[in-house]
Amino acid sequence: MRQTSLRLRAGIVSLAILLIFGLAWHLAVSGTGPAQQMDPEYAKLMGQTAVQGKSAMPGPLDVLGKIWSHLKEPFYDRGPNDKGIGIQLTYSIGRVLVGYGLAMLVALPLGFLIGMSPLMARALDPFIQIMKPVSPLAWMPLALYTIKDSSISSIFVIFICSLWPMLINTAFGVSSVRKEWLNVARTLEVGPIRRAFTVILPAAAPTIVTGMRISIGIAWLVIVAAEMLVGGTGIGYFVWNEWNNLSITNVITSILVIGLVGMILDQALARVARAVSFPE
Amino acid sequence: MSAKFISIEGITRRFQAPDGGQTTVFEDIWFAIARGEFVCMIGHSGCGKTTVLNILSGLDLPDDGAAIVDGKAIEGPSLDRAVIFQSHALLPWRTVLGNVAYAISSRWPKWSRSQVEEQAKRFIEKVGLKGAEAKKPAQLSGGMKQRVGIARALSIEPKILLMDEPFSALDALTRGTLQDEVRRICLETGQTVFMITHDVDEAIYLADKIVLMTNGPEAMVAEIVENPLPKERDRNQIHRHPAFYAIRNHLIDFLVSRSKTFKSEIPADYDRRKPPVILPQNQPQPLPPSHEAGRKVA
Ligand SMILES: Nc1ncnc2c1ncn2[C@@H]1O[C@H](COP(=O)(O)OP(=O)(O)OP(=O)(O)O)[C@@H](O)[C@H]1O
Numbered sequence: 001m002r003q004t005s006l007r008l009r010a011g012i013v014s015l016a017i018l019l020i021f022g023l024a025w026h027l028a029v030s031g032t033g034p035a036q037q038m039d040p041e042y043a044k045l046m047g048q049t050a051v052q053g054k055s056a057m058p059g060p061l062d063v064l065g066k067i068w069s070h071l072k073e074p075f076y077d078r079g080p081n082d083k084g085i086g087i088q089l090t091y092s093i094g095r096v097l098v099g100y101g102l103a104m105l106v107a108l109p110l111g112f113l114i115g116m117s118p119l120m121a122r123a124l125d126p127f128i129q130i131m132k133p134v135s136p137l138a139w140m141p142l143a144l145y146t147i148k149d150s151s152i153s154s155i156f157v158i159f160i161c162s163l164w165p166m167l168i169n170t171a172f173g174v175s176s177v178r179k180e181w182l183n184v185a186r187t188l189e190v191g192p193i194r195r196a197f198t199v200i201l202p203a204a205a206p207t208i209v210t211g212m213r214i215s216i217g218i219a220w221l222v223i224v225a226a227e228m229l230v231g232g233t234g235i236g237y238f239v240w241n242e243w244n245n246l247s248i249t250n251v252i253t254s255i256l257v258i259g260l261v262g263m264i265l266d267q268a269l270a271r272v273a274r275a276v277s278f279p280e
Numbered sequence: 281m282s283a284k285f286i287s288i289e290g291i292t293r294r295f296q297a298p299d300g301g302q303t304t305v306f307e308d309i310w311f312a313i314a315r316g317e318f319v320c321m322i323g324h325s326g327c328g329k330t331t332v333l334n335i336l337s338g339l340d341l342p343d344d345g346a347a348i349v350d351g352k353a354i355e356g357p358s359l360d361r362a363v364i365f366q367s368h369a370l371l372p373w374r375t376v377l378g379n380v381a382y383a384i385s386s387r388w389p390k391w392s393r394s395q396v397e398e399q400a401k402r403f404i405e406k407v408g409l410k411g412a413e414a415k416k417p418a419q420l421s422g423g424m425k426q427r428v429g430i431a432r433a434l435s436i437e438p439k440i441l442l443m444d445e446p447f448s449a450l451d452a453l454t455r456g457t458l459q460d461e462v463r464r465i466c467l468e469t470g471q472t473v474f475m476i477t478h479d480v481d482e483a484i485y486l487a488d489k490i491v492l493m494t495n496g497p498e499a500m501v502a503e504i505v506e507n508p509l510p511k512e513r514d515r516n517q518i519h520r521h522p523a524f525y526a527i528r529n530h531l532i533d534f535l536v537s538r539s540k541t542f543k544s545e546i547p548a549d550y551d552r553r554k555p556p557v558i559l560p561q562n563q564p565q566p567l568p569p570s571h572e573a574g575r576k577v578a
Pocket residue numbers: 295296305323324325326327328329330331332496
């Protein structure tokens with residue numbers, strides 16, 4: 001009872017904040033009469049916004065209209081510089097999932113190895129410590145040089161940035177499995193493979209999934225920047241291209257869409273986290 | 281009946297001390313357990329009881345000497361020896377049924393799923409947990425968790441049952457019921473049991489033989505006390521047995537004073553390989569009631 005009412009009240013407050021923000025935005029960008037004291041050369045460059053005294057900044061209604069038009073036709077393709085936002089998103093999500101998936105394939109087994117072997121943990125620690133703080137974008141030139149393909153280079157950058165949190169959390173989760181659970185497996189003469197899947201994996205799963213959740217968040221942050229850098233396709237490229245077109249409406253629309261997709265990815269991992277968590 | 285089903289022969293265990301040297305937890309310990317016998321070990325905290333049990337379970341190895349079961353030295357854990365851990369050690373992501381079934385499918389990997397579940401349900405019912413099969417350990421009380429641990433250990437039908445203070449974390453009432461159940465099950469199946477306890481009354485109620493450990497470090501087996509009570513005993517009647525106070529006072533006396541002083545006044549005929557076997561005899565004088573009040577088990 002109390003919980004639903006709290007949720008309801010929070011929802012009302014959220015809605016109110018949204019309305020107030022939208023209204024303030026609308027008022028802030030609506031025209032204040034023709035701007036006369038402007039340099040005519042500059043006015044010519046700025047086009048109608050200068051003539052009508054309208055702010056160059058789009059209002060919330062413009063953005064809503066834009067979103068609607070994108071929703072109506074998300075997947076249109078009119079040449080390399082004019083593709084629907086849906087196509088661009090699909091490219092970005094695809095790259096993230098491929099890079100992230102590859103990182104999983106490496107990080108989970110390697111993390112298991114590090115977690116189970118104190119020797120490997122110590123031996124690999126310096127490399128991890130040095131590589132982890134490197135901005136994934138710093139890898140981009142190297143990737144472009146060696147791979148010579150912008151799309152695969154972005155995937156590589158996603159791979160690198162997703163790797164560390166998963167690797168570190170897997171190693172930590174595996175190394176901190178409670179001794180008594182391992183002893184149960186030992187007294188039952190459970191073999192190493194079965195022990196890995198029936199004791200270590202379930203025990204470490206909450207920590208591993210936390211690492212995976214951090215990774216997907218970072219990967220989604222990084223893909224936008226990577227695509228801005230290499231161009232071609234993807235939501236990051238789309239944002240940059242619309243900025244070059246001076247279509248601020250599209251930029252704002254992209255920001256909202258990027259946020260939305262990021263949230264969905266995070267929520268998906270949160271669901272996995274709930275599925276593997278266990279109360280003690 | 282083999283008199284030496286389990287034979288502890290001169291085991292020594294040392295651990296690295298913080299200062300870099302070595303501390304000897306116990307040295308050159310000898311005792312034996314016959315098939316079907318229920319043996320309790322009593323001693324003060326830190327004297328190495330858990331270490332002895334770990335060596336018997338195969339989770340730990342002695343630095344010297346050997347623990348021999350059925351003529352073979354223990355070299356590692358075995359499904360023939362089931363352990364009931366003090367902390368119950370259930371896998372929290374598995375249900376009650378899942379925890380017991382895990383042990384059963386480890387014991388008999390070729391069994392079908394339904395065979396495994398049938399066996400698991402049988403033992404869950406045996407410890408009085410019918411209806412709780414689908415619960416996770418977090419949803420169980422301490423006593424219920426310990427029951428699952430008991431069911432898990434018994435379900436693999438081990439030759440030896442090893443228990444490390446299995447009831448010490450429970451309230452007196454639950455402890456009593458569980459003691460009754462474990463005793464009944466072990467008697468029914470002629471189970472060989474080695475159990476560690478802090479509780480004198482628990483040892484008297486359950487054990488055929490009680491191994492007394494002196495204080496650590498360098499602990500030793502002071503003596504082995506034969507329980508004078510008949511194998512058929514009733515928890516509410518045992519205090520009427522003429523030898524009850526004899527054994528009880530003997531054990532308390534050992535814990536209170538002799539466990540400390542034993543090493544400095546070792547009897548001349550003491551032989552580490554054959555610790556003296558004591559059978560406490562009828563004693564007319566029960567301890568005064570005031571002494572008893574604090575130790576009564578409900
Ligand atoms: N892995 C270990 N490393 C170092 N010392 C240890 C280790 N395990 C046990 N010890 C030491 O060995 C001694 C005996 O420990 P043990 O756990 O066997 O005692 P215990 O008789 O079971 O005590 P309690 O009744 O409190 O459970 C203790 O002094 C303990 O500090």
